[in-house]
Amino acid sequence: MAGTRNGLIVALDVGSTKVCCFVARSDGAGGLRVVGIGHQVSHGLKAGTVLDLEAAEGCIRAAVDAAERMARDTVERVVLSLAGGRPSSQTIAVEVAIAGHEINAGDLSRALAQARSRALEQAAGREMVHAIPAGYAIDGTPGYRDPRGMFGSRLGVNLHAISAAPGPIQNLRLATERCHLEVESLVVAPYAAGLSTLVEDETDLGVTLIDMGGGTTSVAVFYDGHLVHADVIPVGGGHVTNDIARGLSTPTRSAERLKTLYGSAIAGPADDGDMVTVPQIGESGANAVQHVPRSMLIGIIQPRIEETLELVRNRLQASGYARLAGRRAVLTGGASLLTGARELAARILDKQVRIGRPLRVQGLAEATDGPAFAVCAGLLAHAVREQHALAVAPPPGTASAGRFARLGRWFKENF
Numbered sequence: 001m002a003g004t005r006n007g008l009i010v011a012l013d014v015g016s017t018k019v020c021c022f023v024a025r026s027d028g029a030g031g032l033r034v035v036g037i038g039h040q041v042s043h044g045l046k047a048g049t050v051l052d053l054e055a056a057e058g059c060i061r062a063a064v065d066a067a068e069r070m071a072r073d074t075v076e077r078v079v080l081s082l083a084g085g086r087p088s089s090q091t092i093a094v095e096v097a098i099a100g101h102e103i104n105a106g107d108l109s110r111a112l113a114q115a116r117s118r119a120l121e122q123a124a125g126r127e128m129v130h131a132i133p134a135g136y137a138i139d140g141t142p143g144y145r146d147p148r149g150m151f152g153s154r155l156g157v158n159l160h161a162i163s164a165a166p167g168p169i170q171n172l173r174l175a176t177e178r179c180h181l182e183v184e185s186l187v188v189a190p191y192a193a194g195l196s197t198l199v200e201d202e203t204d205l206g207v208t209l210i211d212m213g214g215g216t217t218s219v220a221v222f223y224d225g226h227l228v229h230a231d232v233i234p235v236g237g238g239h240v241t242n243d244i245a246r247g248l249s250t251p252t253r254s255a256e257r258l259k260t261l262y263g264s265a266i267a268g269p270a271d272d273g274d275m276v277t278v279p280q281i282g283e284s285g286a287n288a289v290q291h292v293p294r295s296m297l298i299g300i301i302q303p304r305i306e307e308t309l310e311l312v313r314n315r316l317q318a319s320g321y322a323r324l325a326g327r328r329a330v331l332t333g334g335a336s337l338l339t340g341a342r343e344l345a346a347r348i349l350d351k352q353v354r355i356g357r358p359l360r361v362q363g364l365a366e367a368t369d370g371p372a373f374a375v376c377a378g379l380l381a382h383a384v385r386e387q388h389a390l391a392v393a394p395p396p397g398t399a400s401a402g403r404f405a406r407l408g409r410w411f412k413e414n415f
């Protein structure tokens with residue numbers, strides 16, 4: 001488990017607008033309690049990709065240092081989020097013969113190893129980030145979540161493989177390792193956000209998770225309890241800020257403030273009469289500020305949010321997972337807090353939409369308990385899942401473990 005020798009779990013979310021670090025410890029009841037929090041404005045990244053190594057390293061150091069001070073411990077290993085690298089999602093179906101005997105962990109490992117091998121062949125030139133079992137089948141009958149202990153002639157597995165370009169991954173790892181941190185595992189941002197915000201009924205019936213970050217908008221589709229599709233669109237809340245800065249000729253920092261305080265994704269009847277003060281770039285004296293109707297600000301914001309959500313809708317339809325995505329959508333990420341974003345998403349996606357907040361994590365302050373920190377909280381949940389998976393199953397590809405298990409069972413039955 002990522003963390004320190006004291007059993008802490010450490011999550012590091014390196015985004016285009018902020019870097020966030022959560023340090024957590026088990027609460028003894030199967031949950032997690034966050035004991036250290038650090039977050040810092042991000043520099044040196046764009047669309048989830050490191051562009052300035054030194055700037056990115058400085059932001060990571062500052063965030064981790066703040067979390068260490070609060071936790072009163074040092075961090076050695078982290079679970080790291082990935083939003084860049086143009087992640088690609090595919091499902092690999094494999095069937096293996098099991099000769100009618102009881103299915104054991106070795107059979108699962110053999111089927112998964114074959115699926116991973118095929119996924120690596122299809123993802124040539126890219127780095128595998130996730131290889132997630134998305135359901136099993138016995139003798140052609142799907143729907144099994146854990147077929148161990150059952151009987152059949154053929155065992156099938158659907159493996160959801162997510163790969164990304166190796167360059168951005170290596171640069172992100174390098175920026176983290178230069179802070180004397182070991183990267184325990186990588187988790188794509190929408191998968192992490194889903195782990196922290198979705199409830200079991202949503203993942204079973206079908207749900208679309210949309211993480212609206214600063215530089216990217218990530219999409220994950222969950223169905224039958226599994227992640228079945230993931231995608232990243234290189235458009236986010238930062239593009240809205242840049243549109244405001246250009247359209248109103250105001251500094252970027254002022255554009256972000258205007259978006260937060262007065263922005264909306266849906267126009268209202270009083271917008272023409274409400275005036276907002278806009279600082280002007282390079283002006284002084286009487287020309288230092290300009291007063292514009294709020295409707296002008298919303299007229300800049302709304303088209304960009306509409307474009308982003310339409311891209312999400314079109315990508316889902318092109319992927320073939322639109323039907324499995326269900327009638328529910330959950331919005332996370334800082335951009336989802338924009339007034340009217342939920343209502344606009346419901347109209348464009350034709351879904352029931354809610355704002356997702358981190359669940360099952362204790363100790364988060366009010367300022368870090370919102371959708372902007374869903375990815376970081378989900379990294380903690382992923383670390384716990386990985387530890388549990390290692391505790392109950394042999395490492396992937398260890399087919400010999402199945403042979404030894406069968407041999408041991410034969411001795412027990414006959415002696």
